Amino acid sequence: MIFLGLSAITILSAVIMVLSRRPIYSIISLIVCLYGLGGIYLLTQSQFLAIVHMIVYAGAIMVLFLFVIMLMNLDFPESLIRHKGIRLGAILTSGVIATIIISRIDRFAPSDAVRQSLTVKAIGKLMFTQYIAVFELSTIVFLSATIGVILVAGSRPVTPR
Amino acid sequence: MSIYLFLIEKTILSLVIFAITLSIAMYSTLAERKFAAFFQDRIGPNRAGPFGLLQPLADGLKFFFKEEFIPASSDKILFVLGPAIAMIMSCMSGAVIPWGKSLIIGGHPVSLQITDLNIGILYIFAVVSFGVYGVILGAWASNNKYALLSAIRASSQMISYEIAMGLALIALVMTTGTLSLSKIVESQAASHWNILLQPLGFLIFLICVFAETNRTPFDLPECEAELIGGYHTEYSSMKLGFYLFAEYINMFVASAVISTLYFGGYDVPFLNVSGNIGVLLGTACLFAKIFGFIFLFMWVRWTVPRFRYDQLMRLGWNGLIPLAILNLLVTGIVLVLN
Numbered sequence: 001m002i003f004l005g006l007s008a009i010t011i012l013s014a015v016i017m018v019l020s021r022r023p024i025y026s027i028i029s030l031i032v033c034l035y036g037l038g039g040i041y042l043l044t045q046s047q048f049l050a051i052v053h054m055i056v057y058a059g060a061i062m063v064l065f066l067f068v069i070m071l072m073n074l075d076f077p078e079s080l081i082r083h084k085g086i087r088l089g090a091i092l093t094s095g096v097i098a099t100i101i102i103s104r105i106d107r108f109a110p111s112d113a114v115r116q117s118l119t120v121k122a123i124g125k126l127m128f129t130q131y132i133a134v135f136e137l138s139t140i141v142f143l144s145a146t147i148g149v150i151l152v153a154g155s156r157p158v159t160p161r
Numbered sequence: 162m163s164i165y166l167f168l169i170e171k172t173i174l175s176l177v178i179f180a181i182t183l184s185i186a187m188y189s190t191l192a193e194r195k196f197a198a199f200f201q202d203r204i205g206p207n208r209a210g211p212f213g214l215l216q217p218l219a220d221g222l223k224f225f226f227k228e229e230f231i232p233a234s235s236d237k238i239l240f241v242l243g244p245a246i247a248m249i250m251s252c253m254s255g256a257v258i259p260w261g262k263s264l265i266i267g268g269h270p271v272s273l274q275i276t277d278l279n280i281g282i283l284y285i286f287a288v289v290s291f292g293v294y295g296v297i298l299g300a301w302a303s304n305n306k307y308a309l310l311s312a313i314r315a316s317s318q319m320i321s322y323e324i325a326m327g328l329a330l331i332a333l334v335m336t337t338g339t340l341s342l343s344k345i346v347e348s349q350a351a352s353h354w355n356i357l358l359q360p361l362g363f364l365i366f367l368i369c370v371f372a373e374t375n376r377t378p379f380d381l382p383e384c385e386a387e388l389i390g391g392y393h394t395e396y397s398s399m400k401l402g403f404y405l406f407a408e409y410i411n412m413f414v415a416s417a418v419i420s421t422l423y424f425g426g427y428d429v430p431f432l433n434v435s436g437n438i439g440v441l442l443g444t445a446c447l448f449a450k451i452f453g454f455i456f457l458f459m460w461v462r463w464t465v466p467r468f469r470y471d472q473l474m475r476l477g478w479n480g481l482i483p484l485a486i487l488n489l490l491v492t493g494i495v496l497v498l499n
Contacts, residue, residue, distance in 0.1 A: 024236075024239070024301065028239075028298070031294070047278065047279065047280050048280055048283070051280050051283040051284060051286075051287050052283070054287045054291075055283065055286055055287045055290055058290075058291065059287055059290030059291055060290060060320065060323075063290075063293060063294070063297070063316050063319075063320060064320075066294075066297055066298075066301075066316070067297075067313065067316050067317070070297070070301055070309060070312060070313060071313065119279070120279075120280065120340060
């Protein structure tokens with residue numbers, strides 16, 4: 001029952017996000033969508049995942065999106081999906097992703113053992129033992145992205161005071 | 162215990178906490194004006210009721226009867242949504258704060274915490290990070306340049322200070338070894354208060370809380386001298402009231418969080434009373450701590466002038482974040498050595 005409600009909210013807000021004409025409404029419905037996803041995570045007993053999902057995506061990244069839209073004052077009178085090429089590309093990519101997910105859907109159901117291990121401690125342990133290589137690799141990716149941003153942003157001299 | 166009894170108990174508890182939060186926020190407005198008057202050698206509001214005690218009610222009534230004005234060029238949905246989000250998010254943190262130990266009523270224990278999430282700290286962190294949407298959306302929807310500037314200030318300020326706050330909290334979690342607020346309070350009752358174990362972390366956290374609640378010296382989003390009213394320039398009536406009120410609720414909840422995390426929560430020092438009286442005494446003690454912090458907020462507001470924006474950013478990125486990382490490092494080393 002709760003699952004159905006949450007999924008309805010998630011799907012509905014995702015659809016609104018794509019169809020909305022104004023970027024700010026897209027962002028708000030994306031935030032609602034992320035909330036819905038977080039709620040679904042909660043239903044699978046993974047509280048940590050749910051909260052981190054909400055903090056990182058809904059709390060931080062979406063604020064940045066809003067920030068950019070406000071700064072640039074982006075407000076397209078015409079929705080982007082009216083553009084033919086973009087529409088085709090979106091249908092193709094979402095089709096491919098949907099096919100992948102549907103073909104593997106039976107593997108996504110977590111076993112009870114996995115559910116038990118979704119506490120903060122267990123995730124931390126796994127991250128620093130079994131998956132240490134992947135973890136370090138992703139930190140390197142983030143670090144290089146940060147350095148890249150600083151280089152791009154700082155390549156022009158700051159206007160003197 | 163049957164599920165209905167459980168539901169009734171939790172409903173009553175949340176209603177009581179909601180009512181207490183609102184009434185404390187209401188009287189904080191009066192307290193703030195009284196303290197301001199005291200610091201500036203004035204009398205302060207004293208017309209409505211004895212010592213001006215009915216002043217908050219009069220203010221609230223006035224807000225309700227003011228004209229509801231929505232600017233023609235504003236985005237109407239978001240204009241209404243902004244103050245609503247600000248208000249809802251500021252009320253939500255109270256759900257995970259342990260307001261006391263379990264009362265024994267009719268033979269079975271009644272916990273004075275609405276939910277004991279095992280990730281309570283992260284929950285508060287999440288709610289705080291959503292709170293900024295109220296300001297941003299409301300300001301953007303007003304379609305006013307001052308409000309927009311204020312929204313940009315608010316969001317960059319909150320993002321910057323959230324990092325230092327998170328790092329200070331990580332050091333705290335490392336010393337206590339848990340993310341659950343009730344367990345953190347218990348661990349403090351068993352040994353020392355966290356302020357003794359994490360003095361630097363506490364200082365960083367306190368400064369960040371001032372920044373997150375938009376209180377002076379960090380109230381640049383509503384800096385009157387530069388931005389008129391900041392994000393609530395275009396607001397009137399109870400919507401303005403919600404924004405102003407949300408700030409006081411935030412202040413109350415922030416004080417509760419600080420007392421819980423660093424000052425032992427409902428732990429009464431040097432005293433060991435068992436039974437229901439002890440529990441109530443603990444809750445009273447928590448509220449005493451909270452009032453102390455609310456006073457601190459007001460004290461700072463009427464003594465310290467506002468930062469300049471570049472000073473604020475420099476303090477956040479060059480001062481607090483390196484300090485917080487250092488604190489984290491030292492905590493880690495000490496923990497390993499022990």
